Amino acid sequence: MSKDITIYDIAEKFDVSASTVSRALKDHKSIGKKTREAIKQYASEMGYQVNSVAANLRSRKTNTFGVIVSWINRPFISSLISGIETVANNNGFNVIISQTRDQYDREVANAFAMFQGRVEGLIVSLAMESVRYDHFDQFISSKVPLVFVDRVPEETLADKVIIDNFKAGFVATEHLIELGCRRIAHIGGSQSRYIYRERQEGYLEALRKHGLAPDEGIIRHTQSLYAEEANAISSELLELPQRPDGFFCANDTSAVSVIQCARKKDIAVPEDLKVVGFNDDPVATIIDPPLTTISHPAIRMGQIAAEHILNKTASKDPEVVTLETELIVRQSSVIAPQNIVMP
Amino acid sequence: MSKDITIYDIAEKFDVSASTVSRALKDHKSIGKKTREAIKQYASEMGYQVNSVAANLRSRKTNTFGVIVSWINRPFISSLISGIETVANNNGFNVIISQTRDQYDREVANAFAMFQGRVEGLIVSLAMESVRYDHFDQFISSKVPLVFVDRVPEETLADKVIIDNFKAGFVATEHLIELGCRRIAHIGGSQSRYIYRERQEGYLEALRKHGLAPDEGIIRHTQSLYAEEANAISSELLELPQRPDGFFCANDTSAVSVIQCARKKDIAVPEDLKVVGFNDDPVATIIDPPLTTISHPAIRMGQIAAEHILNKTASKDPEVVTLETELIVRQSSVIAPQNIVMP
DNA sequence: TGCAATTACGCAATCGATTGTGTAAATTAA
DNA sequence: TTAATTTACACAATCGATTGCGTAATTGCA
Numbered sequence: 001m002s003k004d005i006t007i008y009d010i011a012e013k014f015d016v017s018a019s020t021v022s023r024a025l026k027d028h029k030s031i032g033k034k035t036r037e038a039i040k041q042y043a044s045e046m047g048y049q050v051n052s053v054a055a056n057l058r059s060r061k062t063n064t065f066g067v068i069v070s071w072i073n074r075p076f077i078s079s080l081i082s083g084i085e086t087v088a089n090n091n092g093f094n095v096i097i098s099q100t101r102d103q104y105d106r107e108v109a110n111a112f113a114m115f116q117g118r119v120e121g122l123i124v125s126l127a128m129e130s131v132r133y134d135h136f137d138q139f140i141s142s143k144v145p146l147v148f149v150d151r152v153p154e155e156t157l158a159d160k161v162i163i164d165n166f167k168a169g170f171v172a173t174e175h176l177i178e179l180g181c182r183r184i185a186h187i188g189g190s191q192s193r194y195i196y197r198e199r200q201e202g203y204l205e206a207l208r209k210h211g212l213a214p215d216e217g218i219i220r221h222t223q224s225l226y227a228e229e230a231n232a233i234s235s236e237l238l239e240l241p242q243r244p245d246g247f248f249c250a251n252d253t254s255a256v257s258v259i260q261c262a263r264k265k266d267i268a269v270p271e272d273l274k275v276v277g278f279n280d281d282p283v284a285t286i287i288d289p290p291l292t293t294i295s296h297p298a299i300r301m302g303q304i305a306a307e308h309i310l311n312k313t314a315s316k317d318p319e320v321v322t323l324e325t326e327l328i329v330r331q332s333s334v335i336a337p338q339n340i341v342m343p
Numbered sequence: 344m345s346k347d348i349t350i351y352d353i354a355e356k357f358d359v360s361a362s363t364v365s366r367a368l369k370d371h372k373s374i375g376k377k378t379r380e381a382i383k384q385y386a387s388e389m390g391y392q393v394n395s396v397a398a399n400l401r402s403r404k405t406n407t408f409g410v411i412v413s414w415i416n417r418p419f420i421s422s423l424i425s426g427i428e429t430v431a432n433n434n435g436f437n438v439i440i441s442q443t444r445d446q447y448d449r450e451v452a453n454a455f456a457m458f459q460g461r462v463e464g465l466i467v468s469l470a471m472e473s474v475r476y477d478h479f480d481q482f483i484s485s486k487v488p489l490v491f492v493d494r495v496p497e498e499t500l501a502d503k504v505i506i507d508n509f510k511a512g513f514v515a516t517e518h519l520i521e522l523g524c525r526r527i528a529h530i531g532g533s534q535s536r537y538i539y540r541e542r543q544e545g546y547l548e549a550l551r552k553h554g555l556a557p558d559e560g561i562i563r564h565t566q567s568l569y570a571e572e573a574n575a576i577s578s579e580l581l582e583l584p585q586r587p588d589g590f591f592c593a594n595d596t597s598a599v600s601v602i603q604c605a606r607k608k609d610i611a612v613p614e615d616l617k618v619v620g621f622n623d624d625p626v627a628t629i630i631d632p633p634l635t636t637i638s639h640p641a642i643r644m645g646q647i648a649a650e651h652i653l654n655k656t657a658s659k660d661p662e663v664v665t666l667e668t669e670l671i672v673r674q675s676s677v678i679a680p681q682n683i684v685m686p
Numbered sequence: 687t688g689c690a691a692t693t694a695c696g697c698a699a700t701c702g703a704t705t706g707t708g709t710a711a712a713t714t715a716a
Numbered sequence: 717t718t719a720a721t722t723t724a725c726a727c728a729a730t731c732g733a734t735t736g737c738g739t740a741a742t743t744g745c746a
Contacts, residue, residue, distance in 0.1 A: 016725070017725070019705075019728095022703060032723075032724055035725085047481070050702085050703070051400075051461070051703070052460060052703095053703095054702035055704075057731045058705090058730070059731080060731070072424050073421035073642075075418075078421035081415050082414065085415060085440060085441065089441055096439050117437060282625075283629045287629050287630075299416075349732055349733085350733065359696085360697075361732080361734090362696070362735075363695055366734090373695075378695085394732050397733045400702070401701050401733050
């Protein structure tokens with residue numbers, strides 16, 4: 001920031017006061033037409049731009065949203081951010097982003113930095129590790145709009161935009177059962193994250209409904225849902241004497257690992273092993289066979305979260321928005337797929 | 344932003360001046376030890392946080408970087424941003440992001456918004472459409488550090504962090520030639536983007552070096568390098584009487600399209616058709632056969648760009664940093680791959 | 687005890703833009 | 717022509733934090 005031109009410079013030029021310039025520039029009617037036009041003309045010639053820092057100080061606003069996510073470079077997250085950015089940008093807001101790398105302490109640090117930065121709204125998808133949420137209390141008590149998305153706390157501390165993870169887990173699992181699977185494994189995420197617990201609960205409920213006994217041995221949890229962990233788990237499970245005939249995975253990355261692992265072991269998918277993932281990442285249509293998975297409306301989720309912040313005027317009770325998902329059936333579960341819209 | 348506590352509140356409490364509080368809080372030695380400690384103690388109890396807007400106004404700084412990219416939710420871009428964010432965050436800077444959606448007018452609008460927001464540095468990856476760059480002049484003339492990454496203008500208006508696209512295109516194509524391909528098609532990006540022209544030039548140079556005549560009919564350009572366009576092109580080219588025996592694609596998305604299209608037509612990859620992509624997106628290892636491609640150091644590129652901005656003190660001449668890439672050989676080009684490090 | 691050297695702070699301007707209130711000058715109405 | 721309005725703008729405070737300069741009070745030393 002070098003020596004920019006200010007309203008004082010313009011005021012001096014026209015031998016008027018800064019307040020006149022300020023008003024002229026925003027077409028305030030109390031400024032005479034000639035003066036107004038002359039000032040606007042000159043300002044635009046000189047490339048004047050309001051100093052938003054000064055304006056923000058005066059107005060006590062920042063026009064900025066904060067976003068805290070685990071990693072930006074995950075398909076779901078980057079689409080989420082894309083949705084947030086679109087809405088924010090269309091409404092004159094900036095978006096500042098920080099990554100927790102799934103670490104609790106970074107989440108805390110980032111939350112404080114965002115608060116100090118006086119963001120006018122915060123959108124958060126929790127770190128895998130976090131089990132305490134009091135670093136968000138400052139937003140709530142200061143009435144800064146706060147929206148959790150996707151990886152949300154179980155308690156309703158603030159607005160949430162989510163999907164019905166239980167139902168999705170249930171639908172995915174029932175789909176496998178209806179296709180004849182009787183021994184369905186589950187690769188889940190950290191059970192300290194509500195969404196992964198819910199997906200697992202949905203899975204368990206589907207087993208229960210169909211009279212299948214859950215087997216602790218083939219229900220596994222990973223720290224990160226990364227390929228490495230999923231590879232290790234699937235290669236172990238696929239060597240079991242009683243090998244699973246189905247997998248419900250809490251994300252697509254791990255589902256892809258299962259398929260790749262099965263191929264190495266010459267296990268036919270979907271004939272001998274049916275796999276369902278979660279998210280509908282781009283890889284889902286690339287893997288062979290294409291992955292049956294749960295669609296996850298990332299962009300819309302971001303848009304809705306951003307809109308929630310924009311519309312958050314009165315401090316109403318926390319609101320929970322649940323978006324629809326869909327089971328997208330592809331060849332990793334059946335030979336001739338057909339989409340099933342969730343009721 | 345509600346009624347936060349300010350240094351004036353604290354000053355009143357201790358019956359000192361605001362300047363004393365300000366100095367005490369930053370351990371200025373000219374403030375007596377007792378006063379200093381008492382003030383700091385009280386400030387932290389009250390949860391005082393400096394109003395960075397006010398501090399920024401006074402210091403004429405914003406501690407903010409701007410980033411302008413085409414789409415956040417592309418693997419390369421989101422990794423780039425991840426790298427930028429990491430460096431910025433570690434140095435106390437915020438990152439604000441905007442998407443051009445590959446539209447020139449949005450790029451212009453975003454550039455002006457960033458300038459008005461007084462970012463202290465701007466990192467840009469050009470929109471596919473942009474052919475004029477004068478909306479960046481304001482940054483240059485105001486000496487706001489400006490770094491172009493990846494999709495850069497041909498002229499060196501400002502710092503650039505790039506890869507050697509010509510060399511990469513050359514290496515990729517020569518790889519195909521050495522494997523016996525004699526009729527190599529190219530799916531390129533918009534030729535108004537320098538990087539895609541360079542990739543194509545490298546491709547052409549490899550053909551030339553090996554005495555192969557380029558065939559305009561199998562050199563195609565897409566607007567977006569999206570799957571749809573690439574599908575149409577590859578399905579057309581693979582129906583040609585003189586069908587190509589190799590494809591060099593300017594990104595992985597289109598290379599994947601080629602492979603999928605070939606499979607539909609029962610063309611064996613790599614036996615009857617060898618394919619090389621660009622970027623090493625996650626899908627490269629998921630597609631079957633895994634895709635031979637050019638590694639693209641997205642995260643490092645982002646880090647370096649951010650570091651450049653941090654270190655930009657004197658207004659030196661524009662600097663160009665060229666990062667190394669690597670041809671990553673996988674089964675889409677040879678049965679038994681082996682990596683080739685580019686010299 | 688007297689004077690110089692510290693110590694410990696306060697004052698006031700500054701960073702630009704904004705806005706409520708006040709007031710000359712110009713215009714209108716009577 | 718004079719009083720009543722309007723018109724068109726200036727003043728000054730405000731948003732919080734920062735900082736150069738100045739000064740009263742305390743301490744040190746001879």
